[in-house]
Amino acid sequence: MSDKNLAEKIVENIGGKENVQSLTHCMTRLRFVLKNEEKADKEALEKLDIMQVVRGGGQYQIVIGTNVKDVYEEVIKLTGEEDGAGGGGKEQKLSAKIFNVISGSFTPIIPAILGSGMLKALLQILVAAGAMQSTSGTYAILTAASNAVFYFLPIILGITFGTRMNVNPYISGVIGAALLEPNYTRLLTAAGGKTDFMHIPVVLMDYSSTVFPVILAICTYVLIDRLLKKIIPGVFQVLFVPMLSLMLVVPITLIVFGPFGIYTGTFISNALTIALGKNAVLTNIVFGFIGIPTVMLGLHWALIPVIINNLSTTGQDFLLPTVQATAYAGAGAALGVFFKSKDLKLKELSFSAFVPAFLTGITEPVIYGIFFKFRRVLIYAMSMSAVAGGLCGIFHISASQLAGGIMVIPSYTPAVSFAIAMTVAFAGTFLLTYLFGYESAGKSARKPAGTVSSPEILAVEKTMTAPAKGTVVKLSQVADEVFSSGTLGKGIGVIPISDEIFAPADGVVVSVFPTKHAIGIRTEFGAEMIIHIGINTVELDGKYFEIFVQAGDKITSGQVIGNVEFDKVKEAGYDTTVMLIVTNTDHFHEVKIMEPDTFKDPVIQVV
Structure with a gap:
């Protein structure tokens, strides 16, 4: 039962919002002062997903557990009653497990990512079946709808990550938006890849669809925001803290993280090109293992020009099959979580992530919905991608086009060997996930964040x-x-x-x-x-x-x-x-x- 549904049932069974005089919460329980306690149905309340109902001291207490704040906030939305002891709950720490913080930042936008991934898959199927033309206006409009969440991810993630880091989420969103603003993006073509900021060199890069640059930018914003609030008098903070934050964070982001993305990505692409020529099997094993983290870091875009150049000059590419292995491993991971989990919400999420990954090779829903939440599954997928990559090298499998998914298996040469390698990635990750389980990094229904699951x-x-x-x-x-x-x-x-x-x-x-x-x-x-x-x-x-x-x-x-x-x-x-x-x-x-x-x-x- 969701927090919202639980709150609705609680309000209904305490006699409705009209029966609530005041409401506070402590570490584990909701503390109601009711106008008439006889109107509350204790027996019905105890059948809900709660721990206990306690009456005493003039309060009607409903014990929820350590996630009481989430339920409290939903109850407040329904009753509008709040007392001074409310608020509270967990304060978000800045250090410790960044993996979990990122996962929590993606949670609010997972429905948009899943919906967009499913729409992308549907469009590819319709075009492949001849039911829609890729040059039509309908296709263009629906493609815009399916691409938007990924293209503008720095803005959306800026807002959610800023919220998690307890800074102004809209300033955070503006920082992400600055990376996509036309005055900046025009420099990508007009300035030849380089410009300067106050005579400091700036290496330009395309930040659309990236994740970690905006996360690092918001971490910088957190530090700058705290520093500015210490040195600027309170009466002037509303004006000068946002202005100075933008003036400092955006240039720092472009100056520091641009070179990181460009040079790291270029190094990877050049290294892979040389390595493929020397030892294709070992290279595909290594890339199979690091392929998913490469995508998570947004560094895979540096490989696309290499792959396209190979396809255009020789008609084939030997790295793309291993890239596809990461997608099939992701699909296997999602399906394994679907069959292993007993949580209906997680089943819905994992199956929605499985479909686009399996049908079309679109892995963003798996990455953001599964891998960022379950690190053990990420290791399974990386390992099986490496095994499948080795098979791609052994069989000398090549690709003739960029598309992925089960529909385009015949376009790979040899197709049977490619199917075998992808089956290993898919089935291997599925079996590892199903047999050995997944490690939860998120909040379970009735356990606090950070609970050890093994x-x-x-x-x-x-x-x-x-x-x-x-x-x-x-x-x-x-x-x-x-x-x-x-x-x-x-x-x-x-x-x-x-x-x-x-x-x-x-x-x-x-x-x-x-x-x-x-x-x-x-x-x-x-x-x-x-x-x-x-x-x-x-x-x-x-x-x-x-x-x-x-x-x-x-x-x-x-x-x-x-x-x-x-x-x-x-x-x-x-x-x-x-x-x-x-x-x-x-x-x-x-x-x-x-x-x-x-x-x-x-x-x-x-x-």
């Missing part, structure tokens, strides 16, 4: 220490039904005797709730934890709490990460128990609760 890599014993000094108690003794029932995972409670909050293990801070009463941590060994300070202390709105870390900070076991005036919290009428919960308990073979003798002794062991 328990076998955690088959060792790791320990955590208490988050506070004091008396360690069983979680079942904690005076909050959600925690004591173990709904959120196994853990312990600490009745504190001092004000410090300590890191229980080495890791990274995933999130700090705005009211400072809860901290999300991911350890180096894959455990996802919440330190929840007190019960119902979200209502204090950060009063008496001081947290010394923020999302993205690395922490070490025993490090002081916060300070809480527990005496004042207790005087305000709140339970001060500090809880440490392993929220991805089910990803471990065993989570043991220990009995420590001293503060430094382990309180939790995961296997």
